[in-house]
Amino acid sequence: MENVMKRFGGITALNGVSFSVKQNEFVGIIGPNGAGKTTLFSTIVGALKPDAGRIVFRGKDITGMRPSATVHLGLARTFQIVRPFLNLTVLENVLLSAISRRVSRGGSRPEDRAHVALKRVGLDAREPVLASKLTHGELKRLGIAQAIALEPVLLLLDEPFGGLSTEEIGIVSGALVELSRAGTSFVIIEHRVREMMRIVNRVIALDQGSVLTAGTPEEVVNDKRVIEAFLGGGANFARSKTN
Amino acid sequence: MSHLIRGIKFRTSSFYVIIASIALLVAVEVLTTNPFVVGVFTLIAVYGVLALSWDVLSGLTGYLNFGLAFPFGVGGYLAALASTRVGLGPAESILLAGAGAIGFGFIAGATSLRLRGHFFIMVTLLIPLATADFLNYALVQDGSIFGVNSLVNDTAYVYNAAVAILAASAVLFYMVAYSRLGLIFRSIRENEVAAEALGINTAKYKMLAFSLSNFFAGMIGAVYVFSNGVASPTDFGLLFSALPVFMCALGGMGTIVGPIIGTILLEGSIDFLRINYIQDARLLIASLLLLLVLLFFPKGIWGYIKRGES
Numbered sequence: 001m002e003n004v005m006k007r008f009g010g011i012t013a014l015n016g017v018s019f020s021v022k023q024n025e026f027v028g029i030i031g032p033n034g035a036g037k038t039t040l041f042s043t044i045v046g047a048l049k050p051d052a053g054r055i056v057f058r059g060k061d062i063t064g065m066r067p068s069a070t071v072h073l074g075l076a077r078t079f080q081i082v083r084p085f086l087n088l089t090v091l092e093n094v095l096l097s098a099i100s101r102r103v104s105r106g107g108s109r110p111e112d113r114a115h116v117a118l119k120r121v122g123l124d125a126r127e128p129v130l131a132s133k134l135t136h137g138e139l140k141r142l143g144i145a146q147a148i149a150l151e152p153v154l155l156l157l158d159e160p161f162g163g164l165s166t167e168e169i170g171i172v173s174g175a176l177v178e179l180s181r182a183g184t185s186f187v188i189i190e191h192r193v194r195e196m197m198r199i200v201n202r203v204i205a206l207d208q209g210s211v212l213t214a215g216t217p218e219e220v221v222n223d224k225r226v227i228e229a230f231l232g233g234g235a236n237f238a239r240s241k242t243n
Numbered sequence: 244m245s246h247l248i249r250g251i252k253f254r255t256s257s258f259y260v261i262i263a264s265i266a267l268l269v270a271v272e273v274l275t276t277n278p279f280v281v282g283v284f285t286l287i288a289v290y291g292v293l294a295l296s297w298d299v300l301s302g303l304t305g306y307l308n309f310g311l312a313f314p315f316g317v318g319g320y321l322a323a324l325a326s327t328r329v330g331l332g333p334a335e336s337i338l339l340a341g342a343g344a345i346g347f348g349f350i351a352g353a354t355s356l357r358l359r360g361h362f363f364i365m366v367t368l369l370i371p372l373a374t375a376d377f378l379n380y381a382l383v384q385d386g387s388i389f390g391v392n393s394l395v396n397d398t399a400y401v402y403n404a405a406v407a408i409l410a411a412s413a414v415l416f417y418m419v420a421y422s423r424l425g426l427i428f429r430s431i432r433e434n435e436v437a438a439e440a441l442g443i444n445t446a447k448y449k450m451l452a453f454s455l456s457n458f459f460a461g462m463i464g465a466v467y468v469f470s471n472g473v474a475s476p477t478d479f480g481l482l483f484s485a486l487p488v489f490m491c492a493l494g495g496m497g498t499i500v501g502p503i504i505g506t507i508l509l510e511g512s513i514d515f516l517r518i519n520y521i522q523d524a525r526l527l528i529a530s531l532l533l534l535l536v537l538l539f540f541p542k543g544i545w546g547y548i549k550r551g552e553s
Contacts, residue, residue: 047440071442083437085430096430099247099423100442110423111250146441 004053006036006043006209013039014050015209021154026180027187028196028217031206032229037189038080040206041156045077046070058153071100074153078146078160080189082139084131091127093142094118097149110149117149120175122168136163144172148179155179157188161195169195193221205229247424251417256549257500261417264291264503265410272402281398283514285470288405290510292412292463293487294494294502299416300456301488302497303425304449305432306356309484310367311460313351313374314344316479318461320378323388323474337404337465344461345454352453356446359435371484375476387475391468401470408466412459413503419455420499428452429497489529493536495543504544508532 006014013036021027031037042048044055049064056062062070085093094117098110108116118124121141126134134142140163147155157176161169169192176186176199190196197203203220205212207229213220220226252258271284293311301307318340325336355366382388419425430438431445438445468474487502490509495501513528540547 045440066444067439068442068444071440077440079440083434083440085433085437087433088426088429092426095423096426096438096443097441099427150442 001040001044002054002056004040004043004050004055006039006048006050012209014043016053017206017209017211018053019204019211019214021185021187023185024180024183025185025202026200027185028200028203029187029189029206030191030193030196030203030220030226031212034208035206036209037206038158039209041077041158041187041189044070044156045075068100071150071152074151075156076147076150076152076154077156078143078158080158080162082136082143084134084139084142086130086132088131089127090118090123090129090131090134090142091115093131094145094149097146101150113149113151114145117145120148120178121145122171137165137168140164141168141172144175148175152184154185154187157186157190159190160188161190161192173199197221247427248418248422251422255421257421257498257545258417260500260545261413261503264507265406265413268406268409272399272406278398281402283511285398285402285405286514287506287510288402288409289463289467290486290490291409291503291506292405292459293483294490294506295409295412295416295499296456296460296463297487298491298496298499298502299419299428300452302491302499302501303420303428303432304452306359306449306452307364307488308367308453308456309364309488310351310355310370311456311487312371312479312481312483313367314348314457314460315464315467315483316371316374316474316476317347318344318464319468319474319478320388321461322465323391323468326391326469327388333400333404333469336469337408337462340465341458341462344457344464348453348457348461349450352450352457356449356453368484371479372481375479378476378479387473389473391472391474398470401466404466404469405463408459408462413499416455416499420497424448424451432497486529489533491543493533493543495545495547495549498543498545498549501543501545508544 002018003016004014005016017040029037039048043050046062046065046067046069054061054063057073057075060073062073091114094114095110098113115124118127121144123138123141123145126138131139131142140160144160160172164172180186188196188200197217200217202214203217204214205220205226212225212229213223268284268288271280275281293315297308297311321343322336322340325331325339331339351370355363358366427443427448430443431448435445464478468478490505491502493509494503494505509529509532512532536544542550
């Protein structure tokens with residue numbers, strides 16, 4: 001992203017945001033409510049058109065491109081508030097992603113990719129169940145399975161751990177780490193900072209649409225500006241990685 | 244697109260009902276020459292195609308089209324022109340009507356499919372009514388094309404053509420509905436924004452559903468004109484837009500089988516009870532019957548029968 005601006009009337013949601021994500025990188029985004037985190041994701045995938053600036057993905061300018069087009073370039077996202085197809089089964093929900101991503105990186109059938117994605121998030125036993133019957137945590141995992149089935153090169157995760165139990169967080173984290181080993185890069189927005197710190201390489205802190213600072217997790221969460229902005233002072237996050 | 248029509252199961256109760264319905268229609272012609280009975284079943288075939296055409300778009304994608312009379316009427320007029328001005332035979336005219344209905348429908352759909360909800364309904368409702376008015380003023384003889392008489396006395400040809408179009412549309416739409424393509428259509432109905440986020444080009448697929456619907460509606464419109472010997476602005480009337488909706492609601496929307504069941508019940512009861520001598524009574528009877536069924540079977544008859552399945 002290069003100097004991306006997005007305004008909603010008199011409110012500047014993104015104020016000249018610039019950052020990059022390298023291959024296989026795991027980047028975390030933190031910020032208080034209203035910092036522009038979800039707007040950032042929506043702008044990247046094309047759900048919102050930026051008012052200024054450029055977004056380049058794998059050498060291609062994707063600024064303002066439709067979401068259905070950016071998906072086919074290898075971008076995918078999950079939503080903070082899950083958007084399942086409630087009257088379709090769990091398998092059908094994920095099969096849609098797999099069908100949409102017609103040319104698989106591994107050459108597999110859409111049905112097989114859907115099964116694998118659901119197994120990774122621990123929902124394989126719920127395949128024939130209607131999405132309307134799932135718990136909140138299961139719906140969140142379903143959203144992640146949909147994204148996994150798209151075989152993204154870059155996956156944007158908007159609060160993937162929200163509403164998940166400790167066990168579910170472990171399952172999802174494991175799935176993401178496995179994807180990372182397969183070459184997928186991630187950008188993750190998460191309020192559950194401790195859980196996020198275990199998996200990210202780099203953190204970007206946003207506040208009021210601007211980048212406050214960027215660096216390793218320890219550097220960012222101990223930055224005075226970040227602490228002042230939303231951590232309430234005196235925070236000390238010990239970081240340990242699962243891998 | 245071929246990768247989207249794969250792995251379809253034909254050993255299902257839905258497909259058996261479709262085959263049985265087609266067999267019933269074929270049997271009618273073999274078993275009787277009574278012109279009234281053949282006439283009723285011809286109308287059943289005509290409305291059956293319209294109901295199926297409505298269901299493949301509106302039942303599956305959720306875009307409630309109240310303008311099915313537009314491709315129906317366009318098909319009829321194109322067939323009338325092809326027959327009277329160019330001298331094409333019935334079969335060629337019917338195919339041309341289908342193709343032309345797609346073309347004209349493309350223009351209508353390019354504007355209307357950008358709208359959603361009640362705006363889409365309003366625009367689709369107005370298009371055929373506006374077209375009828377235009378023809379009334381623009382063409383002589385109150386906008387009608389007379390002299391399309393090649394099949395007026397050939398009830399067997401009309402019936403066979405109608406049944407063939409019904410059979411083709413029923414089988415094709417079944418394949419669409421129960422394939423990956425049908426799943427994509429249903430995702431648009433469930434949550435179009437979410438479908439876009441998964442990489443589904445919803446504009447493309449909506450237009451595909453619209454075109455499938457228009458193609459068969461156009462062809463059956465041509466058959467209807469050939470059976471009457473005249474194309475008139477009344478072919479764009481509300482009856483041809485509204486009755487198929489009632490039939491689908493009665494039988495079960497989004498099921499492909501439902502429209503067939505709804506058409507047989509509704510059109511059959513109207514015609515065999517001999518209520519059709521009052522033109523407006525069709526809509527009245529349809530409304531009353533629909534009210535009764537929806538009170539007890541909100542998902543339609545086939546929807547009720549299949550209620551245990553996802």
